[in-house]
Amino acid sequence: MHRIIxxxxxxxxxxxxxxxxxxxxDDIRRGDVAVELITDKPEQVYKPGFLxxxxxxxxxxxxxxxxxxxxxxxxxxxxxxxxxxxxDQRQVLVEGGKSRPFDQLVIASGTRxxxxxxxxxxxxxxxxxxxxxxxxxxxxLEALExxxxxxxxxxxxxxxxxxxxxxxFMLDQWLEQRGRRDKVELAYTYPINRTHSIASLAxxxxxxxxxRNVQIETFFNxxxxxxxxxxxxxxxxxxxxxxxxxxxxxxRSAAFLEESGLTEAGWVPTDRETLAVxxxxxxxxxxxxxxxxVSKAGSVAHYQSAALSKNVAARAHGHGPVARYDGKTICFxxxxxxxxxxxEFNYARPPQVQPPTKMIHWAKLAYNxxxxxxxxxxx
Amino acid sequence: MAxxxxxxxxxRGSACPGPLMELIRGIxxxxxxxxxxxxxxxxxxxxxxxxxxxxxxxxxxxxxxxGEYHRFVVRKTK
Ligand SMILES: Cc1cc2nc3c(=O)[nH]c(=O)nc-3n(C[C@H](O)[C@H](O)[C@H](O)COP(=O)(O)OP(=O)(O)OC[C@H]3O[C@@H](n4cnc5c(N)ncnc54)[C@H](O)[C@@H]3O)c2cc1C
Numbered sequence: 001m002h003r004i005i006x007x008x009x010x011x012x013x014x015x016x017x018x019x020x021x022x023x024x025x026d027d028i029r030r031g032d033v034a035v036e037l038i039t040d041k042p043e044q045v046y047k048p049g050f051l052x053x054x055x056x057x058x059x060x061x062x063x064x065x066x067x068x069x070x071x072x073x074x075x076x077x078x079x080x081x082x083x084x085x086x087x088d089q090r091q092v093l094v095e096g097g098k099s100r101p102f103d104q105l106v107i108a109s110g111t112r113x114x115x116x117x118x119x120x121x122x123x124x125x126x127x128x129x130x131x132x133x134x135x136x137x138x139x140x141l142e143a144l145e146x147x148x149x150x151x152x153x154x155x156x157x158x159x160x161x162x163x164x165x166x167x168x169f170m171l172d173q174w175l176e177q178r179g180r181r182d183k184v185e186l187a188y189t190y191p192i193n194r195t196h197s198i199a200s201l202a203x204x205x206x207x208x209x210x211x212r213n214v215q216i217e218t219f220f221n222x223x224x225x226x227x228x229x230x231x232x233x234x235x236x237x238x239x240x241x242x243x244x245x246x247x248x249x250x251x252r253s254a255a256f257l258e259e260s261g262l263t264e265a266g267w268v269p270t271d272r273e274t275l276a277v278x279x280x281x282x283x284x285x286x287x288x289x290x291x292x293x294v295s296k297a298g299s300v301a302h303y304q305s306a307a308l309s310k311n312v313a314a315r316a317h318g319h320g321p322v323a324r325y326d327g328k329t330i331c332f333x334x335x336x337x338x339x340x341x342x343x344e345f346n347y348a349r350p351p352q353v354q355p356p357t358k359m360i361h362w363a364k365l366a367y368n369x370x371x372x373x374x375x376x377x378x379x
Numbered sequence: 380m381a382x383x384x385x386x387x388x389x390x391r392g393s394a395c396p397g398p399l400m401e402l403i404r405g406i407x408x409x410x411x412x413x414x415x416x417x418x419x420x421x422x423x424x425x426x427x428x429x430x431x432x433x434x435x436x437x438x439x440x441x442x443x444x445x446g447e448y449h450r451f452v453v454r455k456t457k
Contacts, residue, residue: 156403161395193430197397199423219434221403236434250407265386265408272389293393293401327392347392 002033002316005092005100007082008108009039009067011375012287012301016106018377019309021072024316028074033316035074038092038100039067040081045131046371048298051163051334054128054137055174070375082109085260087280104312107268107277107285109257111159111296115249118154120225125245128167129159140244141174146183147243150232153190154222155250159288159296162343164188164248165196165205166334171246172212173336186213187240189220189232201333201343204353208335222247251296253289267291272347273324275308282315284308295329302374303328332364340364384452385413391420391448399427406437406455413455414440420448428453 004020006013017037027033049063068077080094085107091099113129115122128134151168168188175181188195188209194202195209195216209216221235225245232240232247257263262277269278270290277283286308287301294300303325310323327347333356334340340361343351354360373379386405390398398419405415419428425442428451432439440452 156400156407157396161400191403192399193427193434197400198395219431221435265405291388293388293390293396293398295395327394329395331395343395345394350394 001031002027002103003101004033004035004104004106004312004316005102006035006037006106006108007039007085007092008110008287008289009037009041009044009070009077010108010110010287010301011044011298011371012108012110012305013037013039013106014044014067014070014375015302015305015377016108016286016309016312017071017075018375019305020312021074022377023309023313025074027316034076036076036078036100037067037071038078038080038082038094040079042066042068042079044070044375046368047129047159048368048371050128050131050134051166051170052368053131053134054141054167055170055337056138056142057337060131060135065372065375070372072377082254082256083259084256085262085283087260087262087283104282104315105284106308106312107257107262107283107289108287108301109254110288111251111253112255113249114155114252115247117250117252118222118224118247120227121154121245121247121249124225124227124230125247125249127247127249128163129248137244137246141171144184144244145180148185148187148241149244149246150187150189150240150242151246152188152220152222152232152240153248155248156191157296158248158251160331161197161295161297162201162331162333164190165201165209167246168209168214169212169336170334172214173338177337185215187215187217187242189217189222189234189240191219191221193218198343198351198353200351200353204341251288257289264291272327273307274311274321275304275325276311276321284312294327295331297329297331298371299330300328332360332367334361334364383414384416385409387416387418389418391418393419393421397421398424399431402428402451402453403431406453409455411455411457414452415455416450416452418448418450424449424451
């Protein structure tokens with residue numbers, strides 16, 4: 001029996017599980033292969049929904065599904081917390097002391113937020129990168145009649161590199177609709193010398209932010225928050241006062257990976273094409289947990305899972321890697337509450353921004369629902 | 380290696396987050412005195428990376444032209 005374990009019940013884990021169930025259906029039926037998905041929560045939560053939760057435009061019930069409903073019956077789902085991977089004994093250790101042996105392992109455990117890595121941020125800041133925080137932010141936004149909101153990219157790298165721009169554009173229109181835009185100042189900070197790391201996106205976004213009267217602070221690497229004075233401070237020596245600070249906190253890969261010696265500078269060192277974990281045999285990684293220079297986006301996990309699952313299936317049959325990930329990424333971008341655009345690119349082809357349209361905004365909203373078909377492997 | 384690079388990041392073909400953001404990631408994970416190398420095939424990096432290093436006050440140890448890509452080495456000095 002060839003045992004394959006997948007750690008993580010997010011998009012990367014569930015889509016890979018379903019691809020493997022398809023590629024290895026005959027082997028699983030014969031009992032030659034077993035695919036097991038281990039995840040610490042019974043539900044998958046659709047993280048792009050948090051952006052809308054922060055504005056009261058989405059509900060918590062609509063953005064979650066039980067993991068067992070998302071994966072093929074050929075996959076055994078275990079709701080357990082992984083505490084360590086023993087690469088020598090080739091087994092996964094879970095909370096409660098049990099061990100799960102594997103022949104191949106797929107790491108899809110995503111990232112965790114670490115606001116406490118920035119002094120003062122956990123006490124005085126807000127964010128929309130997890131469910132509870134997005135709901136708390138929504139309450140604060142509803143209550144703010146006047147003042148100053150600062151949107152700041154603190155953590156690098158972070159999930160969904162376009163979300164900080166999206167939240168700023170949405171804030172502008174949301175405040176406008178409530179008749180409060182002239183009483184609330186907006187500021188946006190970014191660590192490098194322009195408003196986004198993609199030059200063509202920054203060229204589009206900068207005049208859009210200026211048009212909306214958003215103060216722009218580039219070369220702003222946030223270092224700490226003065227809780228008493230409600231001021232955000234940068235490594236470059238700039239200070240920004242705020243009433244609400246919407247920060248993108250620091251991210252880290254799951255703690256058990258570090259314990260297991262599977263990280264390098266905090267992330268899982270992964271081959272950019274085969275998605276094999278470097279220095280390991282029969283261990284693979286995809287999605288947000290890798291050290292690859294690609295966006296931490298669900299679309300990346302989706303495209304990576306196609307190549308990775310073929311390579312895992314090939315190895316189960318005694319072959320080397322047969323498929324390569326080419327860096328493909330697609331990101332929809334909200335340009336307000338009723339217009340959107342998107343970018344598509346890979347390792348060889350840089351992105352080009354299309355002019356925003358209502359159609360693309362509706363396509364993004366439609367995909368937010370259709371995503372569950374992707375998770376099931378049907379789309 | 381003369382500059383004792385602690386970490387080398389291959390950001391060739393990285394459109395998003397891009398080589399400079401990858402460099403910042405590497406620098407954040409390293410200690411004062413460490414050098415981080417980043418490989419970039421983006422022509423914009425020739426300006427972006429030295430500009431950022433200058434602004435933040437770190438040291439650009441080298442910028443080698445390898446034709447298809449550049450290799451930048453940056454030391455975290457504080
Ligand atoms: C506000 C926001 C907006 C976004 N918008 C977009 C967008 O528009 N488009 C887009 O493509 N992407 C978007 N993203 C990014 C996208 O959500 C992530 O890239 C995606 O979820 C990554 O999938 P993953 O499977 O790698 O990790 P995750 O989704 O983080 O899943 C990791 C899984 O591992 C489990 N796990 C973690 N630790 C353990 C453990 N010790 N034991 C067992 N299980 C464990 C977790 O419970 C989880 O099920 C957005 C993200 C945010 C926060």
